[in-house]
Amino acid sequence: MLLWRKYDFPIDWSQEFKQDAELHLEVGFGDGRYTAFRAQQEPQNNFVALEISGSSLYRALKRMKNAQLTNVKLLKVAANFAVQNFFTEKSLSSIVVNFPDPWPKEKHEKNRLLQDSFFRLAAARIKPGGEIRLATDHKKYLDFARAQSQLSGLFELEDKEVPAAVFETKYALKWKKEGKPLYYQVFKYNGKKSDFYPIIERSKEMPHSILEGEMPPKFKFDKQVVKHGDGHVVLHEVAKSFDYNNETLERYLVRVSIDEPDLNQQLLVVIRRKSGNEFLVRLASFGDPIITKTARGAIHAVTEWMLTLPSDLKVKERNY
Numbered sequence: 001m002l003l004w005r006k007y008d009f010p011i012d013w014s015q016e017f018k019q020d021a022e023l024h025l026e027v028g029f030g031d032g033r034y035t036a037f038r039a040q041q042e043p044q045n046n047f048v049a050l051e052i053s054g055s056s057l058y059r060a061l062k063r064m065k066n067a068q069l070t071n072v073k074l075l076k077v078a079a080n081f082a083v084q085n086f087f088t089e090k091s092l093s094s095i096v097v098n099f100p101d102p103w104p105k106e107k108h109e110k111n112r113l114l115q116d117s118f119f120r121l122a123a124a125r126i127k128p129g130g131e132i133r134l135a136t137d138h139k140k141y142l143d144f145a146r147a148q149s150q151l152s153g154l155f156e157l158e159d160k161e162v163p164a165a166v167f168e169t170k171y172a173l174k175w176k177k178e179g180k181p182l183y184y185q186v187f188k189y190n191g192k193k194s195d196f197y198p199i200i201e202r203s204k205e206m207p208h209s210i211l212e213g214e215m216p217p218k219f220k221f222d223k224q225v226v227k228h229g230d231g232h233v234v235l236h237e238v239a240k241s242f243d244y245n246n247e248t249l250e251r252y253l254v255r256v257s258i259d260e261p262d263l264n265q266q267l268l269v270v271i272r273r274k275s276g277n278e279f280l281v282r283l284a285s286f287g288d289p290i291i292t293k294t295a296r297g298a299i300h301a302v303t304e305w306m307l308t309l310p311s312d313l314k315v316k317e318r319n320y
């Protein structure tokens with residue numbers, strides 16, 4: 001498993017694998033059955049596989065460990081963020097998507113992975129001639145993905161033989177048993193230039209501010225949503241630390257979520273008495289924050305909220 005939050009982006013995959021080799025990406029590996037099978041069958045290739053479900057990740061990790069595979073890295077992260085930030089231009093040979101969540105209702109189509117925006121992003125990271133390979137039991141998803149792939153003019157539809165392992169995944173076996181038809185489609189990247197997808201801007205320094213004055217002994221807090229950068233910050237609640245009788249340990253924890261188009265983070269902002277009547281407001285390392293512009297906005301939002309309190313607080317320093 002690769003703890004991607006600790007890495008510089010894009011990730012230097014040549015450092016992570018024991019061999020310099022073609023790089024293949026799988027999105028939504030589920031229990032990892034297909035991933036393990038392919039990695040065993042193709043020891044000459046490297047595989048990066050993504051999943052957002054923690055329980056799936058745990059099961060797949062055990063599978064990789066038992067099989068002693070060194071050419072697979074599993075990551076807990078959503079596809080769009082990973083494709084944009086972890087890979088360089090022309091670095092991927094293929095992206096495999098086996099049985100993506102179908103989002104069958106029309107109003108949920110926007111949640112489907114294989115839509116125009118993903119095809120464009122993928123083309124900015126796949127090699128010319130590289131492929132996106134879809135397996136699905138959902139005819140509407142297949143038709144949707146085919147139509148979406150044609151909007152950008154970057155992919156050709158190719159009919160290829162279905163690799164055996166594709167219809168041996170947990171979901172494929174279940175649906176085969178139920179007698180459902182299964183579909184397979186290859187989208188081949190024609191090498192035309194896609195849009196530019198920059199790597200996310202990220203700072204290494206923990207953002208902070210310093211306020212002078214006293215926190216009021218009691219205050220009311222209402223949930224707040226503040227727009228910042230490309231996303232928004234939600235201040236959910238404030239808790240006071242149990243050590244509050246000890247002046248030097250006076251601390252408040254603000255639970256925040258930071259929502260950006262492809263990244264959602266649940267973090268804590270700490271307000272801590274620094275010395276005398278100074279309070280330091282900083283992002284806690286809890287949750288391994290990715291310090292984006294919107295994440296820095298969390299310090300701004302908390303600082304501005306503190307200024308609305310019935311007290312004499314004033315900003316001494318803003319460093320975010």
Ligand SMILES: C[S@@+](CC[C@H](N)C(=O)[O-])C[C@H]1O[C@@H](n2cnc3c(N)ncnc32)[C@H](O)[C@@H]1O
Pocket residue numbers: 027028029030031050051052053056077078079080097098099100101113169170171172
């Ligand atoms: C229907 S399951 C298929 C699992 C596996 N490929 C198989 O065939 O057995 C879809 C999987 O995709 C994962 N998933 C959904 N959206 C994702 C995303 N944006 N990035 C990575 N994984 C995702 C889900 O958690 C789920 O495990």
